[in-house]
Amino acid sequence: MTADRSPFALSLSVFLLLSFGLSWLLALPLWLGDGLEDPLFYPIAVAMMGTPAIAALVVVFFVERPPQRARSLALWPLTPAGRLIGYLALALVVPILLILVALPVGALLGVYPADFAHLSGFQELIDAGVAELGIPIPDIPIGVLLAFQFVNVIIGAFLNLIPALGEELGWRGWLLPRLYRFGAAPALLISGIIWGLWHAPVILLGYNYPDAPGWLGLLMMVGMCVIIGAVFGWLRMRSASVWPAALAHSSFNAAAGFHLVFAQAGQTVNTVHASILGWSGWIVPILLVAVLWATGQFRPAPVEPERPEPHKELE
Template identity: 40%
Template structure:
């Protein structure tokens, strides 16, 4: 006989807990739904930019921010319509996780760590003779402003992270951690096409820019994914993403004023070397494992 108390407790749902065993297979219907909404929504929103003005279109900023929200829309559609987990917020890494200091610590690590990677890329570029380094006027105000901008941009970056690390990474978990990290980063890159092919990020409309962006997203996706795995939360990767968006151009303007191209940044080949070394170190330390999130409040 089933008592009233037993009837009130829902069965365990592994899809809501990164510490639970992964589902036996990838829910490809959910993954395809996510990609169709994210990619289709991005192109649909960016269409006015392609029809008139490109990056010079006065609507570029609001439309660009709207594009960043399409992965969240896609994640919500795929999660609520196809996957339908018992705890959607927890599945997407949005539920508060205890202890709070764990999430806060990884958020701080992501926010500061990405900026350190940018500085290391500039330093390596100088050592390799790729570019000279000298401080531009107004260094400290620029660096302080970069922190404030990074915190502000984190709000928009969360719109991407709920999709790529909140939904897609756990959805691909049955493939194995390594494959899930690499594949989620791989499909994250071409999603940037509506803006990158207009000249955003790399300053060229050549399709090679999209290839470079994809290399960047694979490498940075591993690091952002590591933050997601270790914290069982999507917020640390959002802070890291916000810092990336805010610091890339600012660090070059401060330390390499007048630099041609993005080679000395994490968007370029010197930065790729720095990020790859960090990834290798994390792999060697066997640090890529799914965290036990403890008690979530929702």
């Protein structure tokens, strides 16, 4: 045990130093400039998503140096195909459903100002966008625009797969399975806490929780990352691949703005209490994680052994 833990401690230290250090370094212009209003915010945020992947690649290539690096990060193999495709389908759908179901739960608890019937908040967003563009657009029924929104989320889930992989290669590709040596529950908890704290450079500036003080926003982000990270972890460990976790992360990001679509016009959504970011939105994911745990769905799936190349006969 002692001989095994020392290299892991070194790998973990390098991974955390690089992922957190690079993230803060990239976010530094936001802290020295206009914060979330900085025109470089979105390029910087996308670049930050790549820092866990950089950290994982450095550890794998220069610290651990396993013989099969792609396998070590769960990028390969893509078999059995049926299992992988099944978990990819779940990865696309489950995050969207969790985000959507959080809204009626929040409405029932009185913390989400919903307008499911008339979509007045969505109409308000559309009108503001048209006014900003300054050009007339055809009068399209709000229901059709809502359908387009769902299509955009599906398309966005695939378009943003590579940036999401930048995070998942680190969190669920490298970190989570290494932490499984301490047990499934500690691994999911610790990896979720690390994932949440990694967001500190932008959360402390008001990202995701604009109505909360920085410490509370970061605390809420950690809570959300532990719960949603467990869902992503289930997809990762049962598929034996990082790709479903990456697609789930991308799908989650693409659908995260649905709380603006179904809100009442003129109302502010406090994300500490409402949406998937707030405590009311965690209720259904916690129940899902509990069911998955009770049914043994956090046990790692078997990984297909590498097939040796056939020996060629001498001519």
